[in-house]
Amino acid sequence: MSGRQSNGWQESQRRGLRMLEARVLHGLPWLVHAFSTRPGGQSVLDGQRVLNLGFTEWDTRARVLVNRRRFLAAARAADWPLATLRQIHSDVVHAVTAAPTETLRGDALVTGTPGLLLGVRTADCVPILLADTKRRAVAAVHAGWRGTLQRIAAKTVGQLRMSFGARPADLVAVLGPAIGPCCYEVGPEVVQAFCAQFASAANWFDEARTGEEPDPLHWLSPAPPGHQPPPKKVRLDLRAANRWQLEEAGLDPKNIIVNNICTVCRTDLFFSYREEGAETGRHLAVIGIAGE
Numbered sequence: 001m002s003g004r005q006s007n008g009w010q011e012s013q014r015r016g017l018r019m020l021e022a023r024v025l026h027g028l029p030w031l032v033h034a035f036s037t038r039p040g041g042q043s044v045l046d047g048q049r050v051l052n053l054g055f056t057e058w059d060t061r062a063r064v065l066v067n068r069r070r071f072l073a074a075a076r077a078a079d080w081p082l083a084t085l086r087q088i089h090s091d092v093v094h095a096v097t098a099a100p101t102e103t104l105r106g107d108a109l110v111t112g113t114p115g116l117l118l119g120v121r122t123a124d125c126v127p128i129l130l131a132d133t134k135r136r137a138v139a140a141v142h143a144g145w146r147g148t149l150q151r152i153a154a155k156t157v158g159q160l161r162m163s164f165g166a167r168p169a170d171l172v173a174v175l176g177p178a179i180g181p182c183c184y185e186v187g188p189e190v191v192q193a194f195c196a197q198f199a200s201a202a203n204w205f206d207e208a209r210t211g212e213e214p215d216p217l218h219w220l221s222p223a224p225p226g227h228q229p230p231p232k233k234v235r236l237d238l239r240a241a242n243r244w245q246l247e248e249a250g251l252d253p254k255n256i257i258v259n260n261i262c263t264v265c266r267t268d269l270f271f272s273y274r275e276e277g278a279e280t281g282r283h284l285a286v287i288g289i290a291g292e
Contacts, residue, residue: 008257014074016040017051018269022174022257025129025287030136032117033129033287034075035176035259037269041067045281052271054121054282068284072117075286080117082286083109087121087142091150093159107147108156110139112164117288123271124179124263126238127285128153130160131172137164138287143242145186149193153242157249168250173257176285177270180262181206181237184274191234200244206235 010021020035041051042063051067052059072078081099085106092106097113109118110130118140120127126148128141139156141147153173160166181204194201239258246256263270271281 007260009259015070017071017074019071019074020176020259022129022259024172024255024257025131025174028131028133030290031131031138031287032075032077032290033131033174033285034071035127035285036071036283038267038271038281038283039269041070043067043281045279050271050281052281053284054123056278056281058279059281071284072286075117077117077286077288080115080288082117082119083111084119084121085109085142089144089146091147091152091155093139093152093156095159095163107143107152108139108141108159110137110156110159110163112137112289114289114291117286119284119286121282121284122176122178123273123280123282124184126178126242127176127283128156128242129174129176129285129287130156131287132160132164132166132170133172134170135164135166136289137166138289140285140287143238145190145236145238148238148241148245149197151245154245154249157246157251169252171251172255173246173251175239175242175256175258177259177261177263177266177283178239179264179272179274180260181235181240182262183264184236184238185233186236187233190236194236194241198241198244201241204237204241204244 008023017040018037025033038050043050043052043059083096083099086103087107088105090107093108094104094106095110120140120142125144130139141156143152243256263272264275
């Protein structure tokens with residue numbers, strides 16, 4: 001393995017694939033985890049080979065399965081069953097002991113079963129991996145703005161507590177690459193929804209406009225009444241919102257590790273639905289417990 005380390009993260013290259021690992025999780029000998037990146041793989045997008053790990057309309061299922069086998073092998077989990085979800089931007093958390101034989105709908109998985117890999121797919125949303133350093137339980141979370149609004153991260157912590165007796169003080173959380181506050185524009189309806197749910201929401205927007213503010217220059221507009229321009233969009237820091245939730249759920253701030261790479265800014269290394277549209281790939285963030 002070769003790798004570069006920076007700000008709590010390690011970039012590794014194995015089997016011709018690049019991946020990111022958090023050093024705090026890499027240091028746990030009983031745990032495997034990885035965040036995939038874009039380069040390599042068998043899929044072809046814009047004339048380049050990419051590691052698409054999601055079943056998309058533009059790619060073939062056969063190529064995605066080959067990509068997944070290569071990625072899991074690179075993540076040192078070649079023979080592990082992979083548990084994933086039909087992600088629906090929800091607050092639904094599933095506790096599993098084996099890879100589901102039927103499709104589960106939701107956005108987070110937890111397990112205490114060794115040899116089972118949990119995975120979530122992203123292409124701008126925040127992938128969150130959680131590990132209980134004492135009880136050896138793990139979780140994988142997909143947090144878009146709708147799931148974040150419904151407190152998916154905090155509810156996953158709750159599921160770990162309920163299923164495994166986890167204590168928040170023993171949990172480590174890792175937030176992987178996602179769309180950053182530099183690029184994530186949302187409308188005033190999203191600001192309204194967050195401000196109605198969270199006392200700290202104003203801190204997650206560059207300008208917390210809800211669309212209801214009076215316009216002091218309204219009278220200068222040449223547009224006739226009823227034809228004013230729509231309220232301006234603002235930028236949301238989705239990772240900050242999830243970090244706040246995890247802290248509110250009891251995690252030690254020192255145990256929450258955030259990768260600040262923006263997927264929109266770095267489409268050379270990551271897929272971005274916001275930047276590229278439907279014809280882009282999906283990453284996998286995976287975590288699992290190694291056997292004794």
